[in-house]
Amino acid sequence: MPRSASWSLTAVWVIALASAAVALVPASVDAASPAAVPLPATHRDAVPAATSAVNFELDVMPILTVAGCNSGPCHGKSRGQNGFQLSLLGFDADFDFNAIVKQARGRRVQPSAPEQSLLLLKAAGIVPHGGGVKLPAESENYATLKRWIASGMPRSQATDPKLVGIEVAPRDRILPAKSREQLKVTAKYSDGSKRDVTLLTAYQSNESAVAAIDAAGLVTAGALPGETAIMARYMNHIAVFNVAVPLAGKVDKDIYASLPRRNFIDELVWKRLERLGIVPSEVCDDATFLRRAHLDVIGTLPTADEARKFLADTSPDKRAKLVDALLARPEYADHWANKWADLLRPNPYRVGIKATVVYDQWIRDAFRTNKPYDRFVADLVASRGSTFRNGATVLYRDRRSPEEVTTMVCQLFLGVRLDCARCHHHPFEVWGQDDFFGTAAYFSRVGYKGTGISAPISGSEEFIYTRTEGTVKHPLTGENVPPKPLFGSAPVKDDEDPRAAFTRWMTSPENSYFAQVAVNRIWTEIMGRGIVEPVDDIRATNPPSNPELINALAREFRAQKFDIKQLLRTILTSHVYELSALPNPRNNWDTKNYSRHYRQRLRAETLLDAVCEVTGVPESFAAMPPNSRAVELWTHRVQNLFLDSFGRPDPNQDPPCERLAESTLVQSLHLMNAPSLHDKVTSDKGLAARLLKQDAAPDEWIEEMYLSVYCRYPTTAERNAAAALVPADRTKQRQFAEDLLWALLNTPEFMFKN
Amino acid sequence: MNPMRNCEGMTRRNCLQLGLAGFAGGGLTNLLRLRAQAAEKSPNPAKSTARKPTSVIMVWLDGGPSHFETFDPKPDAPIEIRGEFDPIATRTPGMFFSENMKALAGISDKLCVVRSICHNQGNHGAGNHYMMTGSPTRIPVGCGAFVSFHPSFGSVTAYERKTPRGLPGYFSIPSMSRSGGPNFLGAKYAPFVVSDDPSQATFRVRDVNLPEGLTDDRFMGRRDLRKLVDQLPRFADAAAGDPVGAVDTYTQQGYDLVTSIQAQQAFNVGSESEKVRDGYGRNAFGQRCLLARRLVEAGVPWITLYDGGWDSHSDIFPKFRNDAPKLESSVAALISDLADRGLLDTTLVVMLGEFGRTPKISTLSGKGSPGRDHWANAMSVLFAGCGVPGGTVIGATDRNGYAAVERVLSPENFASTIYRKLGIDPDKIYYTPQGRPTHLVSDPTPIKELMA
Numbered sequence A: 001m002p003r004s005a006s007w008s009l010t011a012v013w014v015i016a017l018a019s020a021a022v023a024l025v026p027a028s029v030d031a032a033s034p035a036a037v038p039l040p041a042t043h044r045d046a047v048p049a050a051t052s053a054v055n056f057e058l059d060v061m062p063i064l065t066v067a068g069c070n071s072g073p074c075h076g077k078s079r080g081q082n083g084f085q086l087s088l089l090g091f092d093a094d095f096d097f098n099a100i101v102k103q104a105r106g107r108r109v110q111p112s113a114p115e116q117s118l119l120l121l122k123a124a125g126i127v128p129h130g131g132g133v134k135l136p137a138e139s140e141n142y143a144t145l146k147r148w149i150a151s152g153m154p155r156s157q158a159t160d161p162k163l164v165g166i167e168v169a170p171r172d173r174i175l176p177a178k179s180r181e182q183l184k185v186t187a188k189y190s191d192g193s194k195r196d197v198t199l200l201t202a203y204q205s206n207e208s209a210v211a212a213i214d215a216a217g218l219v220t221a222g223a224l225p226g227e228t229a230i231m232a233r234y235m236n237h238i239a240v241f242n243v244a245v246p247l248a249g250k251v252d253k254d255i256y257a258s259l260p261r262r263n264f265i266d267e268l269v270w271k272r273l274e275r276l277g278i279v280p281s282e283v284c285d286d287a288t289f290l291r292r293a294h295l296d297v298i299g300t301l302p303t304a305d306e307a308r309k310f311l312a313d314t315s316p317d318k319r320a321k322l323v324d325a326l327l328a329r330p331e332y333a334d335h336w337a338n339k340w341a342d343l344l345r346p347n348p349y350r351v352g353i354k355a356t357v358v359y360d361q362w363i364r365d366a367f368r369t370n371k372p373y374d375r376f377v378a379d380l381v382a383s384r385g386s387t388f389r390n391g392a393t394v395l396y397r398d399r400r401s402p403e404e405v406t407t408m409v410c411q412l413f414l415g416v417r418l419d420c421a422r423c424h425h426h427p428f429e430v431w432g433q434d435d436f437f438g439t440a441a442y443f444s445r446v447g448y449k450g451t452g453i454s455a456p457i458s459g460s461e462e463f464i465y466t467r468t469e470g471t472v473k474h475p476l477t478g479e480n481v482p483p484k485p486l487f488g489s490a491p492v493k494d495d496e497d498p499r500a501a502f503t504r505w506m507t508s509p510e511n512s513y514f515a516q517v518a519v520n521r522i523w524t525e526i527m528g529r530g531i532v533e534p535v536d537d538i539r540a541t542n543p544p545s546n547p548e549l550i551n552a553l554a555r556e557f558r559a560q561k562f563d564i565k566q567l568l569r570t571i572l573t574s575h576v577y578e579l580s581a582l583p584n585p586r587n588n589w590d591t592k593n594y595s596r597h598y599r600q601r602l603r604a605e606t607l608l609d610a611v612c613e614v615t616g617v618p619e620s621f622a623a624m625p626p627n628s629r630a631v632e633l634w635t636h637r638v639q640n641l642f643l644d645s646f647g648r649p650d651p652n653q654d655p656p657c658e659r660l661a662e663s664t665l666v667q668s669l670h671l672m673n674a675p676s677l678h679d680k681v682t683s684d685k686g687l688a689a690r691l692l693k694q695d696a697a698p699d700e701w702i703e704e705m706y707l708s709v710y711c712r713y714p715t716t717a718e719r720n721a722a723a724a725l726v727p728a729d730r731t732k733q734r735q736f737a738e739d740l741l742w743a744l745l746n747t748p749e750f751m752f753k754n
Numbered sequence B: 001m002n003p004m005r006n007c008e009g010m011t012r013r014n015c016l017q018l019g020l021a022g023f024a025g026g027g028l029t030n031l032l033r034l035r036a037q038a039a040e041k042s043p044n045p046a047k048s049t050a051r052k053p054t055s056v057i058m059v060w061l062d063g064g065p066s067h068f069e070t071f072d073p074k075p076d077a078p079i080e081i082r083g084e085f086d087p088i089a090t091r092t093p094g095m096f097f098s099e100n101m102k103a104l105a106g107i108s109d110k111l112c113v114v115r116s117i118c119h120n121q122g123n124h125g126a127g128n129h130y131m132m133t134g135s136p137t138r139i140p141v142g143c144g145a146f147v148s149f150h151p152s153f154g155s156v157t158a159y160e161r162k163t164p165r166g167l168p169g170y171f172s173i174p175s176m177s178r179s180g181g182p183n184f185l186g187a188k189y190a191p192f193v194v195s196d197d198p199s200q201a202t203f204r205v206r207d208v209n210l211p212e213g214l215t216d217d218r219f220m221g222r223r224d225l226r227k228l229v230d231q232l233p234r235f236a237d238a239a240a241g242d243p244v245g246a247v248d249t250y251t252q253q254g255y256d257l258v259t260s261i262q263a264q265q266a267f268n269v270g271s272e273s274e275k276v277r278d279g280y281g282r283n284a285f286g287q288r289c290l291l292a293r294r295l296v297e298a299g300v301p302w303i304t305l306y307d308g309g310w311d312s313h314s315d316i317f318p319k320f321r322n323d324a325p326k327l328e329s330s331v332a333a334l335i336s337d338l339a340d341r342g343l344l345d346t347t348l349v350v351m352l353g354e355f356g357r358t359p360k361i362s363t364l365s366g367k368g369s370p371g372r373d374h375w376a377n378a379m380s381v382l383f384a385g386c387g388v389p390g391g392t393v394i395g396a397t398d399r400n401g402y403a404a405v406e407r408v409l410s411p412e413n414f415a416s417t418i419y420r421k422l423g424i425d426p427d428k429i430y431y432t433p434q435g436r437p438t439h440l441v442s443d444p445t446p447i448k449e450l451m452a
Helices: A003-016 A018-024 A040-047 A057-067 A093-102 A119-124 A140-150 A255-258 A266-276 A286-298 A304-313 A318-327 A331-344 A355-369 A373-381 A393-397 A402-414 A419-423 A435-444 A498-507 A512-527 A546-559 A563-573 A604-615 A641-645 A665-673 A677-683 A687-692 A698-709 A718-725 A732-747 B028-039 B100-104 B126-132 B152-160 B216-229 B244-259 B263-267 B274-280 B283-295 B315-324 B324-340 B411-421
Strands: A163-169 A171-173 A179-180 A185-187 A194-196 A200-207 A211-212 A219-223 A224-232 A239-246 A446-450 A462-466 B054-060 B087-089 B096-098 B113-118 B171-175 B300-305 B347-352 B379-384 B392-394 B404-406 B427-430 B437-439
Touching: A018 A732, A057 A093, A057 A224, A119 A140, A163 A224, A171 B315, A179 A732, A185 A224, A200 A211, A200 B324, A211 A224, A219 A239, A219 A546, A255 A266, A255 B028, A266 A331, A266 A546, A286 A318, A286 A331, A286 A563, A318 A563, A331 A355, A355 A393, A373 A402, A373 A498, A373 A512, A393 A402, A393 A462, A393 B437, A402 A419, A419 A435, A419 B171, A435 A498, A512 A546, A512 A563, A546 A563, A604 A641, A604 A677, A604 A732, A641 A665, A641 A677, A665 A677, A677 A732, A687 A732, A718 B216, A732 B216, B028 B274, B054 B152, B054 B324, B100 B324, B113 B404, B113 B411, B152 B171, B152 B300, B152 B347, B152 B411, B171 B283, B244 B263, B244 B411, B263 B283, B274 B324, B283 B300, B283 B324, B300 B315, B300 B411, B315 B324, B324 B347, B324 B392, B347 B411
Parallel strands: A171 A239, B054 B300, B054 B347, B113 B392, B171 B300
Antiparallel strands: A163 A185, A179 A219, A185 A194, A200 A224, A211 A219, A224 A239, A446 A462, B087 B096, B113 B379, B347 B379, B427 B437
16 A cells, blocks of 8 residues: 555544544643643644644554554563653553653653654654664654644543544455455544554564565465464554465365265364365374374373274274273373363472372362363362362462462463453453453452461461452552453352352353363364464464364353363264374365374373383382372472473473473483383383293284384384394394384384374 | 572472483493594594684572672671681782682682672572573562573573584583573473583483493494384475474484584593593582583583582581682682683683672571571672683672672673673563563673673
8 A cells, every 4th residue: 555545544534533623732731631741831822723633642652553662672661661661552541641741851752843852853763763763754654743742742632532443354365375465454433433544553464474464454475375364453452364375276176075074073174174275184094093092082002902902893983982982991080180280280389288189189080070161160260168178279279369360260261361461451452451450359359267378388278268358459540440350241249259250250151262262272182283272362363273163162062061071072083083194285284274183292191101001110209109100190399300301391480381292302312311211121020021021923022012102013014124133042032122112112103193 | 408408498300300320331432432533534623713602601509609708708897797707819919809719819810700790689589580591580489489480591592502413502510500491492492401420430411321231232223223113104395394303303313412422522521631630629510610611612502500508598607618619619720721722712601699698697596607698789790701801800899798889780781791792682582482572681781891
């Protein structure tokens, strides 16, 4: 869009406001605006009304925002930059006005000689400016600022129209590779007027390689296929443009029509793939399915005998039967509780050992009894009683202020990250401090009795109860904030714990976030990638890769009364779940539409347990009974080099729940050379020793090892290649068997779910 | 008191430890010999004329060493502040150290002492974080806290700088310091911890050396076997994002590390002459200093030498009388050796803890012998090498050592100095996985006297 067009549109805006122009003239002397500076009368009076129709809130702040002046790395950071600080992304107009007009002895603005204002000298780079030239002296935005200063720095009046929202057009597009699309952003005001703010809008592409956008709102599709969202931000308002760049070439429609549809998951995934011209991978073989399902449901590898039995079974519904059988296994509870423990687990040095153990057991119990998810959350969030008897209360022992609880509960159970909104308006979202403290107010009456935190032991019992009163204060106004949820309403009845009202609101059908973030977490564990990614970051500017799918899963979860096992059954019996990990030429670029199974490295505990099971030599853990499995540990503080190397959460980090899914050099070295692993492989009680003792032929024990580690038979080529290397001398065969076991354990085929 | 403990009685978790187990024994003797021969035939990279990239050795005295008993003696202060020790003259006229810093006093022409760094974090958790990352903790933390809100110097250095021969870029010896983690940079940039004692004849680095009893022939056999059984298909197209690719990269780096003569030689303190080994001190810390020098020679950009036990709430005088000379003579030997080898121009050695100690000597209840408590209003930091002007003192505390009063400097100034020496811009902005922009150091002003 040419620059001149914007100028003419600005002119239109001035005309549209002509009726309000009278009110604009006395500007900043409004007594209701405490930060406003009364200016010498001469300045105000000298300015003709027509040119002063530029005010701080509606005209100046958008310029400061789009030029990045108030961004986090510049003057928006908490220490400001070179003594000049603005509120982050302009969330506090009073503060910014004060900083520009009043501070630095007023030398940032000079109405008598506007071009000598430090604000303009710096921004235009006329005097040295660390941030570079932001507003060239010949630019439209420079002229607007100059006009504003010349007119005596007026502020917006109560009677002026307010910005109520923005719209981006178009909202979504499928763009051919390397093609372009111009976006248009329109601001809407309380008086019904509109204004083209395309050039005053900040844009950000979530993936620039797929589609990039320039400052003027021109989108350019990349050379490679993919999908992304582009965020347009004008002041505190956000609009999103979704773009997909499909793979060139036509795909026969019959391909999609002929794909199996076992349930709604298949239907919705195929629909998406068809739109993008992606062809799904083949179905995986039985051995891959067997291993995948075991790892997903119970976090345990099948034994060689279980593998033989499943592979020999010829019944057509054997995969569905396997899923049912796995869901009934006792290992299910520990495996899934372990995932939740990552999110909830406190530091025992902080809350005490007994409280940590009781909490851990509470979580495991919930999964043992398949407690409905809404009950699980309600029991946790509204918990009361002793930290030694009701493990759920340890949440409150750990998070001791309404603010801390708010951040945690909203992120875990709603997928809403409110942390930013505690101090400033969330830069990518609609949430502000009012939302944060309105939510925190629901937790303002949590009471504590007994002995609090006395790190590093904290060994005492504490009681969590509901007090009769309690408030939170807004940090800017200092006033008490009444309970108010993020959206909708959640009134607190008389004599009711406000937390009960909050959980009722959270779990009600009107709250779409609750079920969405839950199904997204579970789906991510199975499928290797969230429909929303990161899993707990649901917002308009981070759209799901398949909105219909996440909605349908959430609906299903609610319809099944939040039965987690039933949800798992639905996912695991879909055709989509059975797809091979191997890409084809029409889906190899797809990393978020589930056209193939995405490989995942086994998590630390699962991998260590698998090593122990395969080798037949258990690990010994401190503070645990003998023969315990890693998945049963009640704290990450139980020392174990293997688990540390493979990225279990580090309780010293903030936030502590980050679990490392990546591979590292340390991991490769550990599998290769760790003495503890070497001992397991070469143990007299280990797999190699056991197999060789049975006087089996090399062919048999080679097969047994493949079945134990890879859960599949060796191919003929593999069988022959290994057999050819077996030493003829029987006394040397055991060492060879150990080396073969080491080799199998050191491959990605063992370390990954394929 | 256990030297690895501080006043909260807590030890750090053995995060990502790799150290331990003897070096001599198994090893890759044959293989290494072959590689050594090959290496001799190739031109010596050390003789290249290009300037060696900068390395940093940070001697971390955990607990917070007293400034009075090290580099800021106060002979004119009242007895309850002065303490038991006298100042001694150094090689540099007018520069005085505490009497237990004899060896360092002897090379003061190579040293710069900054006496005026201070901050406001008087507990171990927060103080460690501030001085190990250049950033204060985002929320108040307790004394016993092991926290990380910002990447440590070492992790940033490993992230910014390439290291040759498969060696990790960040070593922490013999353990990770409290806030020495990578935070949002990811575990790839966590310190490589060598926890075993190089003063032992059996020293070797666990996981980098073969496990006890495994011969190199057998290891090579295993390696061939692994290749044979590794049949999982890889995705040819990079766009498919195969996570197995990273494993292949690291497996190869692991093999390189295990079989690289240069990498293995970096750990081989046993190959040093008896004279050199004696010079560094025949104790764990001394030999760790020697190991640090060898790692610098191998091109490792960041080494933390961690030494615990400087939280002297009690027994401060016996502690300094007995332990300080051993420590400081090893550090002096390290600095002199680096200078002799022409490495000091490109190696910055710093020595510090999380804060200084209270001026007034006190005896805590239940303790027989007096000590000093936490004091963040003043601390002394030792610098050497990398263009730091020798024989200089920057800043000063008041006459009783209460507060930094001249050239008052912040941990941010300290951090920016270190990053500038490494060629890393402290004003750089990182983006966390949540998309939050974070300045590497919030105030990118280095200590200008050190930057000449």
